[in-house]
Amino acid sequence: MSSTTAKRAGGEWLDAWDPENEETWDKRLAWTTLSITTFTLTLCFASWFLASAIAPKLTNLGFDLTQSQLYWLTSLPGLAGGLMRLGWMVMPPVLGTRKLVTLTTLLLIFPVLGWAVRIQDPTTPYWELLALSFLSGIGGGAFSGFMPSTSYFFPRRLQGTALGLQAGIGNFGVSLVQLLTPWIIGFSMIGFLGSSQTMQGLPGKQASEVWYQNASFVYIPFILIGAALAWTMLKSVPVTSNIRQQFDIFKSQDTWWMTLIYIMTFGTFSGLAAQFGLLMKNLYGAGNAEIVQGAGASAQLLIDGYSVPDPVKYVFLGPLVGAAARVVFSPLTDRMGGARWTLASGIGLVASIAWTMTALVPDTSSAEALRSDFNTFLWGMLAIFLFSGIGNASTFKQMPMIFERRQAGGVIGWTAAIAAFGPFLFGVGLTIMSPTTFYAIGIAWAVMCIAITWMRYARPGAPKPS
Incomplete structure (x- = not known):
């Protein structure tokens, strides 16, 4: 036993932990973790x-912000999350x-x-809103710590399921905040948490009274409960690896191939989850000047004959579908292998992106x-x-199969960190180029990843079948 392990034995630190040994593996602790x-x-x-969830409605609450500024507010958490994941x-x-x-x-x-307090004041400086967006990246950074930690507790044969469940259910947090927000803001919670605001409705609809601070305040009790559960019930695996040793993952070409592939999958998921509401608003809602403004009978026809969609009623569906797919397909990757499902994912993305481009x-x-x-x-x-x-789901099955345990945790953290830049890259991309051009780049990226997956991981006789 190394000196590092000896110092950590006892207390919160486990001793002689080997999930591959069925006789000594503590299943209950693993699933509790x-x-x-x-x-x-x-x-x-x-x-x-x-x-x-908040940005698409800021102008309705009286905030004087441009379309570009709103994109930056939804982009910055991705930049911060990616940096913090490193x-x-x-x-x-x-x-x-x-x-x-x-x-x-905590x-x-x-x-x-911060969001709960500053959202109540439409005169809040834009730099403060940007600062809050950046701090929101803490939640994104957590992924690259939580996932490797959990991987230490499960044998390889179950890591696809375990990591898929954790990441998939965790991803439901995106849908949760987007689904809960329009409902929870509709009533007063506790008086001292703040007063109501007037929110302007969609074209042709009346303004409504809302308590937008509820969209943030509602999570505070659960955060405190989660921190208490973690401190009282979790243990730690004494993995003996310092920071310098963890960087040996960059010597493997598979680290870089899997990074490109995970950008295709999670980068797309996180990027579109952050920008879905604004994209819908700008293309088909109140952000489309041709629909809402215009002149004469033509504009009135489009307002009266076409029900302008409220993005908050739809944006939760995308992350919900993506998170559910991650949960449902994770056990299948344990049974059938991850590479073939990654291949299917890439092909499906090419087809679905091409289909969507026709409506941009x-x-x-x-x-x-x-x-x-x-x-x-x-x-x-x-x-x-x-x-x-x-x-x-499939990529997180592949990585524990391609790398040994200590390296797999590092690769999971690294690939997740880079893919977390998705919201930032998508926000910047949709700001500086047309949606059609940006989606075309997405197709090209997916084609590249399909080729990598086939040649390196999925074809018969592949160097790293996974």
Whole structure:
């Protein structure tokens, strides 16, 4: 036993932990760890994507913000999450699961409480909103610490299922915040938490009284509960690996191939989850000047004959589909292998992105044409989320099969860190280029990943079958 392991034996640190030994493996502890870390990871994702649920309605609340500024608000959590994941990825062997999960969960209070307070004042400076968006990245950074920590507790044969459940259910935090927000803001919770605000409705609809601070305040009690559970019930596996040793993953070409592939899957999931609401608003809702403004009878026809969609009623569906796919397909990757499902994910993404591209320039000639294009757009987006979710499950089955245990945790953390830049890259991309051009780049990326997956992992006689 090394000196590092000896110092960590006892207390919160486990001794002689080997999940591959069926006789000594503590299944109950492993599944307890998965349950608690999944609960807290869900809160992390909710915190990370608060801006995506709040930003589309800021102008309706009286905030004077441009379309570009709103894109940046939903993009910055992705930039921050990606940067923070680079730090969180090396923390599991250093801090251990108990301290890592507890401290990270408590840190969520800063962005969540900040949004709750500042959302009540339409004169809040834009730089403060950007700062809160950046702090929301704490929730995104957590993923690269939580997932490797959980992988230490399960044998390889179950890691596809375990990691798929944790990541998939954690991803439901995105849908949770987007689904809960429009409901929870509709009534007063506790008087001292703040007063109501007037929110302007969609064209032709009346303004409503809302308590938008509820969208953040509601998570505070659960954050405190999650931190308490983590501190009292979690243990830590004494993985003897310092920060320098963890960087040996970059010597393997598979680290880089899997990074490109995970950008295709989780980068797409997180990027579109953050931008779905604004994209829908700008293409088919109140952000489309041709629909809402215009002149004369034509504009009135489109307003009256076409029901302008409220993004908050739809945006939760995409992350919900993606998260559900990750959960459902994870056990299948354990049975059938991950590479073939990654291949299917890439092919499905190419087809669904191409389908959606046909609706990125809405036909405003008539209400019927506009409604048809919107349906194409919505179903195409849901298909993209579906196939990205399948790929999220399959890649996390592949990595523990390709790398040995210590390296697999590091690769999971690294690939997750880079793919977490998805919301930032998608936001910037949709700001500087047309949606059609951006989606075309997505197809090209997916084709590249299909080729990598086939040649390296999926074909008969592949160098690293997984």
